[in-house]
Amino acid sequence: xxxxxxxxxxxxxxxxxxxxxxxxxxxxxxxxxxxxxxxxxxxxxxxxxxxxxxxxxxxxxxxxxxxxxxxxxxxxxxxxxxxxxxxxxxxxxxxxxxxxxxxxxxxxxxxxxxxxxxxxxxxxxxxxxxxxxxxxxxxxxxxxxxxxxxxxxxxxxxxxxxxxxxxxxxxxxxxxxxxxxxxxxxxxxxxxxxxxxxxxxxxxxxxxxxxxxxxxxxxxxxxxxxxxxxxxxxxxxxxxxxxxxxxxxxxxxxxxxxxxxxxxxxxxxxxxxxxxxxxxxxxxxxxxxxxxxxxxxxxxxxxxxxxxxxxxxxxxxxxxxxxxxxxxxxxxxxxxxxxxxxxxxxxxxxxxxxxxxxxxxxxxxxxxxxxxxxxxxxxxxxxx
Amino acid sequence: xxxxxxxxxxxxxxxxxxxxxxxxxxxxxxxxxxxxxxxxxxxxxxxxxxxxxxxxxxxxxxxxxxxxxxxxxxxxxxxxxxxxxxxxxxxxxxxxxxxxxxxxxxxxxxxxxxxxxxxxxxxxxxxxxxxxxxxxxxxxxxxx
Numbered sequence: 001x002x003x004x005x006x007x008x009x010x011x012x013x014x015x016x017x018x019x020x021x022x023x024x025x026x027x028x029x030x031x032x033x034x035x036x037x038x039x040x041x042x043x044x045x046x047x048x049x050x051x052x053x054x055x056x057x058x059x060x061x062x063x064x065x066x067x068x069x070x071x072x073x074x075x076x077x078x079x080x081x082x083x084x085x086x087x088x089x090x091x092x093x094x095x096x097x098x099x100x101x102x103x104x105x106x107x108x109x110x111x112x113x114x115x116x117x118x119x120x121x122x123x124x125x126x127x128x129x130x131x132x133x134x135x136x137x138x139x140x141x142x143x144x145x146x147x148x149x150x151x152x153x154x155x156x157x158x159x160x161x162x163x164x165x166x167x168x169x170x171x172x173x174x175x176x177x178x179x180x181x182x183x184x185x186x187x188x189x190x191x192x193x194x195x196x197x198x199x200x201x202x203x204x205x206x207x208x209x210x211x212x213x214x215x216x217x218x219x220x221x222x223x224x225x226x227x228x229x230x231x232x233x234x235x236x237x238x239x240x241x242x243x244x245x246x247x248x249x250x251x252x253x254x255x256x257x258x259x260x261x262x263x264x265x266x267x268x269x270x271x272x273x274x275x276x277x278x279x280x281x282x283x284x285x286x287x288x289x290x291x292x293x294x295x296x297x298x299x300x301x302x303x304x305x306x307x308x309x310x311x312x313x314x315x316x317x318x319x320x321x322x323x324x325x326x327x328x329x330x331x332x333x334x335x336x337x338x339x340x341x342x343x344x345x346x347x348x349x350x351x352x353x354x355x356x357x358x359x360x361x362x363x364x365x366x367x368x369x370x371x372x373x374x375x376x377x378x379x380x381x382x383x384x
Numbered sequence: 385x386x387x388x389x390x391x392x393x394x395x396x397x398x399x400x401x402x403x404x405x406x407x408x409x410x411x412x413x414x415x416x417x418x419x420x421x422x423x424x425x426x427x428x429x430x431x432x433x434x435x436x437x438x439x440x441x442x443x444x445x446x447x448x449x450x451x452x453x454x455x456x457x458x459x460x461x462x463x464x465x466x467x468x469x470x471x472x473x474x475x476x477x478x479x480x481x482x483x484x485x486x487x488x489x490x491x492x493x494x495x496x497x498x499x500x501x502x503x504x505x506x507x508x509x510x511x512x513x514x515x516x517x518x519x520x521x522x523x524x525x526x527x528x
Contacts, residue, residue, distance in 0.1 A: 119462055122460075122461050122462050123461060123462055125461055126395075126461025126463065131395045131396055132387070132390075132396050132399065132427075133427045135391075135395055136390060136391020136392055136394050136514070137391055137392055137484065137485065138457060138460050138461060138464035138467065138470060138472070139472065139484075140457060140459065140461060143455045143457050143472055146455035147453045147454065147455045147474060148453070150455060151452065151453035151498060154453075154497055154498045195459075196458045196469075197459045198456065198457050199455055199456040199458070199493065245484065246474050246484050247427070247474060247481070247482040247484045252452065253452055253453045
């Protein structure tokens with residue numbers, strides 16, 4: 001039993017949601033989470049709206065989201081940590097509940113990205129890195145991760161064929177997740193032949209911008225025991241930072257120190273080791289990222305991450321299934337919703353509600369969420 | 385004012401370290417050195433996070449460096465689309481600091497292995513001034 005638990009989760013369909021606005025997407029996830037927890041809006045003491053707000057047309061979206069969900073006059077505010085916004089929201093909510101300031105807090109991760117014109121999106125993309133010293137040379141999000149990929153390839157012999165196994169695996173599971181953006185599998189050849197984005201990353205190595213929302217309801221131990229007959233506890237939380245500039249980082253650029261630091265904190269708090277993890281959701285913003293994450297989280301030794309894919313150890317039925325809800329690559333990446341989406345998948349697994357994708361006897365789940373180009377990383381460990 | 389002249393397309397105008405543009409225009413590579421604790425910064429910093437001093441001097445830098453990693457960009461932000469594909473690199477200067485910089489278009493991808501010997505050389509374009517990673521030999525010939 002932990003001090004703070006999850007009593008409900010909800011998840012909208014991710015993808016190009018031309019049918020829905022930001023607030024309506026938030027409502028889809030929120031409604032599902034309340035139904036799941038069997039509570040009402042009046043039970044919620046505060047809401048944290050998590051999004052990378054520069055993608056939204058609405059400025060300070062917590063204002064309209066809280067209004068639309070009927071959450072006034074309870075406190076609400078935005079949490080922003082780029083792609084890790086809702087993982088940081090979960091950490092913030094944990095602190096609010098553990099401090100006894102609030103009993104039940106809603107974390108609403110939401111993002112509306114496809115409404116931006118492609119010029120707007122590309123202009124934003126150009127400012128993903130250090131805007132003084134790196135963006136003036138034409139950087140992109142894929143370019144930064146591609147630089148890690150090239151370093152890993154040169155040092156360990158990792159190949160583009162091995163990287164292609166990530167979208168092949170994750171798109172395969174996306175076909176079983178009705179809420180995923182992409183419902184069709186891909187073959188290795190298609191990945192390798194897809195358009196080059198930033199060498200060596202090709203179109204199918206990259207996740208896609210998407211619209212979507214996911215909601216997590218957390219509660220104090222007393223409330224959890226009262227309200228939930230199948231609680232999931234927050235056992236470990238880790239959050240760390242790295243220099244935002246690539247030039248500010250050290251080492252051979254074959255791993256994310258920020259993930260290692262966050263993982264160390266989370267494992268210590270949860271008192272578990274990497275081998276104790278039954279199921280994981282990791283930040284596969286790009287194929288190479290999933291491979292680095294295996295190594296940085298301690299699932300594989302440095303340089304051997306791709307071997308896990310070759311041996312199908314991260315598939316359903318393998319030693320440690322990873323991203324078997326499709327991951328970012330199949331589900332799409334509505335930035336602010338992604339972290340809460342990962343937690344939603346883990347909660348279903350730890351309750352034994354994952355249907356065809358259920359991992360036998362799943363007790364410990366781990367989610368890892370990277371922010372931006374690796375300046376933030378959050379690792380969350382849940383226990384069923 | 386003036387910092388928008390740094391790089392191939394500048395986004396930021398105001399900076400205490402804007403004089404880097406003038407050094408680069410003169411063909412000089414300059415960093416900053418903290419006058420209190422001697423820490424060397426490149427790219428330059430007006431403030432020292434180690435000792436919190438705000439007193440610094442501009443100092444010349446040795447251009448020799450080696451490659452850490454690179455990429456070739458095919459899908460670019462709007463301002464850079466006419467240049468695609470182009471190479472970007474991360475290199476470590478002999479004096480310690482790392483630098484993120486474009487790579488000379490005369491260099492091909494097969495040369496770009498981690499550890500490859502390069503030189504960071506000032507350059508200019510219609511926007512203003514920047515630096516780029518070049519082969520050391522090319523640089524040597526230019527100087528002669």
